[in-house]
Amino acid sequence: MSIVSLGGIEKYYGDYHALRDVSVEIAAGEFFSLLGPSGCGKTTLLRVIAGFEEVTSGGVRIAGADMKGVPANRRPTNMVFQSYAIFPHLSVAENVAFGLRRAGLSREEKGRKVGAALEMVGLSGFGGRRAHALSGGQRQRVALARALILEPKVLLLDEPLSALDKKMREQMQGELRRLQRQVGITFVLVTHDQEEALTMSDRIAVMFEGRIAQLDTPEALYRRPGSREVAEFIGLMSFVDGYGASGEVEINGFGRAPLPGVPEGRVVVGMRPESLTLLAPGEGAEHRVPGSVVDRAYYGDMTFYRVALDGSDTVVGVTMKNRARREVHDIGAPVSLGWEPEALVAFPA
Amino acid sequence: MTLRAYVIAYLVFLYAPIALLPLFAFNDSTVIAFPLDDFTTKWFAELWTVEALHAALWNSLVIAVVSTLLATLLGLAAARAAAKYRFPGKQGIMGMIMLPLILPEIIVAVSLLVVVIQVLGWPLSRWTIVAAHTLICIPFSIAILNGAFRNLDAALEEAAVDLGEGRWSAFRLVTVPLIAPGIVASLLVGFTISLDEFIIAFFLSGAEPTLPVYIWGLLRFPARLPVVMALGTLLVIASILLLTFAEIMRRRGVARAGLRDKGGFL
Numbered sequence: 001m002s003i004v005s006l007g008g009i010e011k012y013y014g015d016y017h018a019l020r021d022v023s024v025e026i027a028a029g030e031f032f033s034l035l036g037p038s039g040c041g042k043t044t045l046l047r048v049i050a051g052f053e054e055v056t057s058g059g060v061r062i063a064g065a066d067m068k069g070v071p072a073n074r075r076p077t078n079m080v081f082q083s084y085a086i087f088p089h090l091s092v093a094e095n096v097a098f099g100l101r102r103a104g105l106s107r108e109e110k111g112r113k114v115g116a117a118l119e120m121v122g123l124s125g126f127g128g129r130r131a132h133a134l135s136g137g138q139r140q141r142v143a144l145a146r147a148l149i150l151e152p153k154v155l156l157l158d159e160p161l162s163a164l165d166k167k168m169r170e171q172m173q174g175e176l177r178r179l180q181r182q183v184g185i186t187f188v189l190v191t192h193d194q195e196e197a198l199t200m201s202d203r204i205a206v207m208f209e210g211r212i213a214q215l216d217t218p219e220a221l222y223r224r225p226g227s228r229e230v231a232e233f234i235g236l237m238s239f240v241d242g243y244g245a246s247g248e249v250e251i252n253g254f255g256r257a258p259l260p261g262v263p264e265g266r267v268v269v270g271m272r273p274e275s276l277t278l279l280a281p282g283e284g285a286e287h288r289v290p291g292s293v294v295d296r297a298y299y300g301d302m303t304f305y306r307v308a309l310d311g312s313d314t315v316v317g318v319t320m321k322n323r324a325r326r327e328v329h330d331i332g333a334p335v336s337l338g339w340e341p342e343a344l345v346a347f348p349a
Numbered sequence: 350m351t352l353r354a355y356v357i358a359y360l361v362f363l364y365a366p367i368a369l370l371p372l373f374a375f376n377d378s379t380v381i382a383f384p385l386d387d388f389t390t391k392w393f394a395e396l397w398t399v400e401a402l403h404a405a406l407w408n409s410l411v412i413a414v415v416s417t418l419l420a421t422l423l424g425l426a427a428a429r430a431a432a433k434y435r436f437p438g439k440q441g442i443m444g445m446i447m448l449p450l451i452l453p454e455i456i457v458a459v460s461l462l463v464v465v466i467q468v469l470g471w472p473l474s475r476w477t478i479v480a481a482h483t484l485i486c487i488p489f490s491i492a493i494l495n496g497a498f499r500n501l502d503a504a505l506e507e508a509a510v511d512l513g514e515g516r517w518s519a520f521r522l523v524t525v526p527l528i529a530p531g532i533v534a535s536l537l538v539g540f541t542i543s544l545d546e547f548i549i550a551f552f553l554s555g556a557e558p559t560l561p562v563y564i565w566g567l568l569r570f571p572a573r574l575p576v577v578m579a580l581g582t583l584l585v586i587a588s589i590l591l592l593t594f595a596e597i598m599r600r601r602g603v604a605r606a607g608l609r610d611k612g613g614f615l
Contacts, residue, residue, distance in 0.1 A: 071510075072507070072510050073513050077511075079508070079511045083502050085502060085505050085507065085508035087508070087509075087523055088527065089526045089527055098509070098512050102514075146512065147511075
């Protein structure tokens with residue numbers, strides 16, 4: 001059953017067309033992400049669900065109820081803002097208890113709920129602190145506790161990790177995921193970070209220019225991007241010109257391979273860097289082409305190469321896991337490049 | 350060294366005349382001149398007996414309180430709109446509102462007099478002065494409150510709404526406490542401006558003079574000068590108390606919002 005149902009949402013700001021015919025069904029208990037570059041409309045869409053933006057046309061239903069004319073304060077949604085919007089004049093406990101003002105609870109009941117919410121986000125004992133004395137990660141936890149204490153049907157998160165440093169961000173990704181499983185509430189996350197979306201989400205809607213370009217699971221998005229735009233936005237991909245005809249593709253510099261469903265005529269063939277291998281001497285592969293390293297970046301756990309194919313102007317990216325017995329190739333070194341036809345995707349050129 | 354001398358000279362120039370006020374206020378002579386005579390508090394005692402003075406003081410207080418309340422309320426609305434919304438002609442409209450800040454008061458006074466008497470046909474009263482003082486206080490209120498709103502995250506009010514509050518209670522529970530120092534500053538500045546404003550009050554006061562207009566009238570009677578000195582002394586003390594209160598409120602506001610103190614008026 002879908003908890004959030006968006007049908008044909010259109011949104012104009014004056015002449016600017018911010019959302020174009022957006023229709024999405026978000027399932028109850030799902031971790032759903034809206035992913036896209038800045039200005040693609042993902043935050044606007046989140047604010048439409050929250051009730052902060054009026055739609056020009058189209059309908060929003062949450063938990064079966066039509067949200068037309070329902071203001072943000074009456075919707076069963078709560079939001080974690082990008083800036084966290086922690087009330088600076090209140091203590092941590094007062095911040096978390098803010099939404100309970102109208103719940104008509106006794107002092108003890110309120111205190112118990114606040115305590116439980118703080119414990120859930122790992123901030124037990126922080127209730128008396130002033131909000132401005134907190135670190136970025138702690139502020140975010142307060143924002144989470146404040147939003148979750150109301151047990152919303154849907155929790156909306158607007159780029160919640162973008163203000164944190166890399167290490168903190170990775171830690172919070174795991175915690176958000178754990179929290180979501182624990183409370184079972186539907187999370188809708190807005191992010192421009194494809195890695196964040198991939199690691200956390202059950203499903204991702206990729207948005208460009210106010211439109212949903214593709215809606216899929218992380219794995220499907222990564223392995224079978226529906227368009228070159230999506231393929232470019234998610235992960236790394238090399239694009240090579242080719243020609244498709246009756247289930248086979250002729251790839252510039254690589255040769256011919258079977259590719260079911262390849263469009264007829266001129267195509268662009270996409271290859272993920274981890275689907276390509278630099279073969280060790282004597283190592284065999286069904287499909288291989290000679291080339292040479294033109295550039296190299298060493299990351300510790302892996303090395304990223306840019307390899308030019310012999311006798312063609314094709315250059316592709318290759319990642320190789322670093323192992324004790326595996327040679328790290330120098331720039332200019334001749335290599336043998338193995339590739340798998342199964343990993344290819346093709347788009348009309 | 351010359352810089353230090355300059356600073357000292359500057360401060361003496363600034364404060365010596367004010368220091369003279371209490372000196373002559375406690376001097377037992379109607380002549381304002383050295384050498385001083387005996388110590389006396391009779392000028393202060395006399396203040397209590399002059400009913401015209403009480404009427405003028407009351408008039409000034411009513412005008413100052415009402416004007417600053419109105420100006421702060423209107424300034425609050427304008428500053429909030431300027432901080433929160435984008436609308437066509439915003440720059441121009443804000444500029445027009447701020448204009449009285451640099452408009453010569455004599456021009457405001459004369460044109461208001463013409464409007465009130467000739468165009469509207471109203472009698473002059475304290476309420477005509479209230480209207481004029483509100484007008485000249487609004488730009489100060491907006492300037493002060495603009496600063497208060499600039500430091501405010503727009504998401505805070507949204508967060509309160511998101512957590513179940515209506516627009517008005519979100520404003521009251523979140524925005525008002527956070528801009529409270531600005532509101533207090535705006536109220537105090539408006540109060541002070543209205544209280545000692547002379548030109549407009551002189552033109553528009555009719556039969557009910559404000560305190561500055563009344564003091565100006567006293568100057569025609571040299572024998573009453575020491576009374577004016579006594580009154581001036583009380584006003585200086587009141588100003589110092591008011592400013593101290595304003596600064597305490599400001600520091601408290603800064604501490605509450607967790608900002609670093611970048612210095613206020615004092």
